[in-house]
Amino acid sequence: MTAQCRLARVATGATAVAVHVTGRDTPLAVDGDPRGAPEAGAVDLVAADGVALGRLVAHADGPVDQDLLEVAAGGVVAHWELEAARNRLFDLEDVVARGDDQLAQASGQIVHDLNNPLAAIAMCLEIAREQVEDGDLLASLLDRAAGSAERMKRMTVALNDYGQRPVAGVTDLADEVPALLREFEPLLDEVVEVVGPLPTVALSPGDVRTVLTALWENATKFRDEDSDLEVTVTAEPVRESWRVAVTDNGRGIDEADLERVFAPTVRLDKRVPGMGLGLAAVRRIVAAAGGRVGAERAPGGGTTVWFEVPGAVPPGHSSTPA
Structure with missing residues (x-):
């Protein structure tokens, strides 16, 4: 919260800003020294559900930019709600112990709780950024702050993918894989090679993606x-x-971790951003389709991750698994 006070103080030109x-009786957070500086502006802090949280107060010997103070107040409220949602996110470890289904259900609620404050933070940051020149502190x-918000947004995407219920359907991978690769251009188009026909x-197309x-x-x-990265399908x-x-021809996975990587929230390298839900979502989707997943060390280094699912033949096709 102190960081939000600092942003408000610098943006408005105040001597000090406090929440x-x-x-x-005492401020929850403060940046600057309010002693001797009168109150020059204040904005009520109200949560999205109408609950009064407090006030954002700017202290200065002269006037402050009230419009920017209101923008900063919106950021404080959004940060407040985001912290509450993040605390719920950290409780996921307890949910994991009760099973994947409860984790998926909880993740959907957490995504809902995170999206609103994240959107508010992004909007406030964008408005504030338009008011300052490049190179300023x-x-x-x-x-x-915008970079941190973007990382949180990617976390909500991972949570949302995990919380989605698999949908029954049929997908021709020969059509879907090239289409998906085009969306990844230029990140993956030149490094992914499809070897042989795809079934x-x-x-469903959404689950395949x-x-x-x-x-x-x-x-x-x-x-x-x-x-150079090389990926084959x-x-x-x-x-x-x-x-x-x-x-792939990447770092590879230790033999002892080949099964563990599919468990929810498992992260083998904490330096790499993420929540450890990607492979857990893969396992959950494939299992719902009556299939299974696995990982192996690739010859020469790297990792092979595979999934087995029942074959399906759409109208006009005659090939089936042997």
């Missing part, structure tokens, strides 16, 4: 920085199913 909470602070599988996106993003996150019939494999 006063209803029912508390405030511009640097706002850009850093039609009993997964979630699965393949998670696998490709993992390949880019854990690439070997000393070599292959498919082979296995009994009444198809096994689709994504192989």
Whole structure:
């Protein structure tokens, strides 16, 4: 909260800015020294549900920019609500112990709680950023805050993917994979090679996109920085199913972690951004379709992550798994 006070102080030109909470005698957060400086402006802090949280007070010997103070107040409220949602997010470890279904249900509610304050923060940051010149201290602070908000947004996307219920459907991978690769241009178009024909599988197009996106993003996150990234996609019939494999030449996974990586919230490298839900979402989607997943160390380094799902033949097609 002190960071929000600092942004408000720099933006408005105040001597000090403080957050006063209803029912508390001392400020919750303050930036600058308000002693000797009179109150030059104040904005009520009201949550989205109408609950009064307190006041954002600016102290200065002269007038302050009231419009920017109101923008800053919106950012304080959004940050407040975001922190509350993040606290719920940290409680996910307890939910994990009770099973994947409850985790998925909880993640959907958390995404809902995070989206509103994140949108408010992004809007406030954008408005404030338009008021300052590049190179100013405030511009640097706002850009850093915007970067943090964007990282939180990516976290909500991961949570949302995990919380989505799998939908029954059929997808021709020969059509869907090239279409998805075009969306990833130029990030993946030149590094992903499809080897051999791709089948039609009993997964909905949306679920296929979630699965393949998670696998490709993992390949880019854990690439070997000393070599160019290479990713191959292959498919082979296995009994009444198809096994689709994504192989990369990245860092690889230790043998002891090959099964553990599919558990929710597991992150093998804490330095890499993420929540550890990508492969968990893959497993959940594939299992709902009656399939299974696995990971193996690739020959020569890297990792192969595969999933098996039942085959399906749409009208006009005659090929089936052997």
